[in-house]
Amino acid sequence: MSVVYSTVKTIFNIGFILTYIGISVYVFVYGSTSDYNNITLKQVFILSRHGVRTPLAKDLDQMTPKKWPDWNKKPGYLTEKGILLEGYMGKYFSELLNKENLLPDYCPKEEEIFIYANVKQRTIESAKAFVNKAFSGCNITIHQKDHNGIDPVFNVAIHNSSLSFQKLALEQMYEQLRPLNLNKSFEDMSHILDYKLSQLCLIDNECNLITDLNKIIDVQVGFKPNIKGPLKICNSAIDAFIMENYEGFPFNNVAWGQMTESKWQDIINLSRKYHNVIFNTTLIAKDLSLPLLNYFRNIFLNDNSTKVTLLMGHDANIYTLINSMSFKPYFLPEQYELAPVSGKIVFQKWFDEVKKKDLLKISYVYQSTKQLRSGIELSLWNPPQFVTLELHNCKIDDKGYCLWDDFVKFLHTL
Template structure:
């Protein structure tokens, strides 16, 4: 009881101490997912005899619309920074870092952002020296490969699998696909997704994975979502079979559970995200660069958010748990009394993506304030910077 009272008094004191009108923005670090891309697999034809839509780029590449949408987001962030008198004109080389994973979609996303946010400034997108391999900073693998640790991770993943209930979603997806007429049904006798079991796959140097209906369903639903974002005619988005938000929310549960089981792990996430979180804390400790953009994947967003131990949150008006083009924006603010952290998830809604809407300060993307366990926020969303830095277990 006494502890609760003290916490409440501390929170009240913090609220009174912060006058948001006097705060100055000192540092921004953004962790971003790439923007709209083509589906990751080119083998979708085996899951339905229906004609799949054609894409103008190879599997897993940023689309032209994805680049345009990222440009809008870059311009919006630039408008926000300008409104806070954060950077005047083109920044110095040591003031801004834009760093992306080596995948084409992440590099192109970073480039589109940089060209719009810092127009005519000729900023270079930084990346790992060997562009042919996945950057170790972003690679979502288990770094602790001892059998004891892997068994702990496997046990948690198996528990999550047992708790998962996707029967209704699988039945709906099988109906959309008309799975019984597919090659995978005829040749491998996979005719009902909900009747097959998943298996955990943990291999050294590889992402934690699940083999079975969850992996198959995730690839299929992802392709539907990307075609929806891309703005394809409704007749080409899941062949016009998805007509309601209820259907979207239902089948998107497959993607949410895929992310939940593979990366939203109590111990595993801290290990998976260790290089990236350590890199972020190093930037926070240095206080430089002033602005950092790190462009990765939904697996990075998921594992980093879990590793930081954010409290549960909901992102309204989105199908995905970690939306395309979405950004976790870490902000360091100060006043005469001290320094503070504010974290917001800034992301486009499904409709903004579908419609190709330009986001601005007057027509912004969605924003949700995030709160860290161990760094209690004020009513306006700020927590003491010193409390935040105490959470660094990677030094």
């Protein structure tokens, strides 16, 4: 078994299989391409989530009578810790790509690398952090497409304006919403927030996270679909807890010191359910990801000289792309999130010198919760986490590779 790329050709080649809720997942700690000495890395395409940011929700104070920790930046802004951690990722990828002889150990040529970021502060600054450490002292352009504060490639807004689409999309989303079975998770969140003393309870008379109504909203062209109700409230609070933890706040300031490992596992199910309802119905995912999917498809199908392409976006981009491209279910060990900050889906195009065939390998490269919280610097000897991903339409071998031609055939069906 191998990791995304070769780290050190002669060191460990360790792999193990985890089974999580019935899903077998290959996890690679260290790796070697020694079993495939005849293959060469040709191109790498990366879709990344931005780094650690301040919480997004502006109504957190209404959810609890407790005082939230202070942040020194606006909601949704990349933090100094986020810059540091994304820089670690950039430096690591630079070392790795140099090790595979894809990029030189000096400044790459302009045509060899393409960096493209969404227009949000957190994505632009994340791209800068990656580039500044990966290619220190080099003049690397970070491309943007600003259409009045919106980039249509990254914007997860609905494109289909038909009433039939809206009706079917709502049906599929409510179908996801109905079987919640998350009473224990809601109870934990109610206790952590002291929810019955919150403004939402005392003023709006919304006091029971288990029985209050979840309503799907904004399923119309130009809007990002959303939920109003307990699931949205919990997801917003959990987002704040997660960012507090990543930022390295003292444990008594992360969810007011009430988090245990079992509680993390309980409450994260609320966040996963929220994202499943919003992004993971096939109809919605394909519509929301259409511009990004077309962008990636054009990159994959058009032969070009760019060796490394990095797109810096959001978890919504990752969720919708994974669903619309029919990835098999996956699990990220040592992480609570399925699309953690600074995590990257890495598409690698390899060439088999003996068989004269191009191969594809897809990996999720991410930092564990501990690596993020502790601010652990990455290196070839202390790498991030790797999980091999698989498409339903491109069967992989026992080392995680599938035929590039099969991938291309699949892309033509999208």
